[in-house]
Amino acid sequence: MTSSEVRVRETFVELADTLVDDYDVIDFLDMLAGRVVELLGVTACGLLLADHNDSLNMVAASRESARVLELFQLQRDEGPCLECYRGGTSVRCPDLADADERWPQFAPAARDAGYAAVEAIPMRLRDTVVGALNVFSARPGALSPESAALGQALADVATIGILHERTIRHYETVTGQLQTALNSRILIEQAKGVLAERLNISVGEAFGVLRNHARSANQLLGDVAQAVVDGTVHLTAPQSSDPTR
């Protein structure tokens, strides 16, 4: 087995381990987004979920910089994720330099952010598309067939992670569970804002502080976010903080 095959195996073991316990859906997706970047050899990854208005909303990203988040935001109106969500199949753009006509807003914004290629992989539950996994590369070129297949497998795991969260709740439908995931993300954004203001750091850094605290204290990310908003826990700033980042 090659080292990358070992890493793939380790990742699936890690993801499966998380799913059997009580887990935080956003933390799980955040970890998964990081693994996608590592295993597919891409530069950035984000997961977008559809809401009841059929709009796409970012729920997790491998990096939380404002510029990257803007790329997900733009895809409410145009871009590979929207096309992927509507069509139910992968959408690839191996060279963003050729995509201005197709995506007049998204393509230049993605290039400005330093990306040359983009791909969107559907997140499906049977015949329903619930969102898309979005990968960006700094260099042009499409994912290899192996990487694309691995990407789809990881997108499927993400879907399972969202829709199976705490199955003890009865009567819940897919819509309800998507709603829960989207709402968890909103709570985290609010907690990021609270922390950014309290610690005088950027909201991107605030996410790191939240996540690191959740992991080191072995708490659910959502619980930490709630405690931060409620003011019942006070976290400290990272060593080198730069509020402009």
Added chain:
Amino acid sequence: MIENRATRVWASIHARARADGTGATVQHACLACAQATVAAGAGLSMTSGTGPELMFATDSHAEELEELQFTLGQGPAVDGADGASPVLVADLSAAEAWSRWPLFAPAAAERGIGAVFAFPVAAGAARFGMLDLYRRSAGPLSSAELADALAYSDAILVLALYDRGGLHAGVEMLTNGDLAERRAEVHQAAGMASIQLGVTVIDALARLRAYAFVHDRGLAEVAADVVARRLRFSSDAPADNHADESGSDRPQDDGKASG
């Protein structure tokens, strides 16, 4: 347009408001929602420190069911108070419903209710309350009805925020305002403003909306300014505290506001 559902939902609320000759209110939204989801009645309760409080019911029947939940401490509005997800009970006579709500389920069934669906009127930690829909016959909401109910819950949150911000909802100010609630920076800004003002996140969100309205700017744009630290709220100067524009030589966030 992608936002067909939200547009249609707002149109139905405004139609009711116009018929009454007033601005849109949460009452109009509850009535329109009950009609759109073929519910016998709807109740809106507000989350408070001492438990849920009735804010509006479409009729006396719905009001009784709401009060019943509060008295018994059981039911969808009580379960959903954490604001995380809808509570959907398609058959109140099923054993599952009775074991979940041993007092409320039979009492509601006795009053001719077959199904109840409750939706948080909330965004993250900004929890306003719950919208309960009561139906006479058992059976799930269709996926379109479910999506409609969620869109009405969004609309009720927006109306409630305007109300808290001391603004009367006119027709134009709302039609495009609802979707901004989904933007990440709106919630980041609400978190930041809550600390600046020393208020809850829901009150901070109301202040952001009020500020955007008073200054005739988009909510997302105002939020981006707060996140980039070009705009601060202060508890001393309640409504208007525009940051000094000369501060533009400060290093800026790479997600700068448009315009």
